[in-house]
Amino acid sequence: LVMRAPDGTLVFVEVRRRARASHGGAAASVLGMKQRRIIFAARHYLMRLGGPPPPCRFDVVALEAGQVQWIQAAFDAPA
Numbered sequence: 001l002v003m004r005a006p007d008g009t010l011v012f013v014e015v016r017r018r019a020r021a022s023h024g025g026a027a028a029s030v031l032g033m034k035q036r037r038i039i040f041a042a043r044h045y046l047m048r049l050g051g052p053p054p055p056c057r058f059d060v061v062a063l064e065a066g067q068v069q070w071i072q073a074a075f076d077a078p079a
Contacts, residue, residue, distance in 0.1 A: 008054060012038060014074075027071055057072065058075050
């Protein structure tokens with residue numbers, strides 16, 4: 001999911017759902033390889049926009065046990 005924050009920041013949102021927290025929970029499932037894939041997709045998206053890239057951030061929305069947790073700036077892309 002890609003959206004714009006009110007300040008113009010382009011926000012890439014990964015939504016994860018877990019029925020149980022036995023393997024670390026929904027937010028914990030966005031590690032290493034998953035982050036690299038999201039960053040790769042974001043870079044491809046930004047290249048297609050053309051021009052200088054806007055400010056960006058990567059958020060995670062975790063759905064777990066009927067609760068919703070929105071983690072803003074959950075991880076960063078290396079320069």
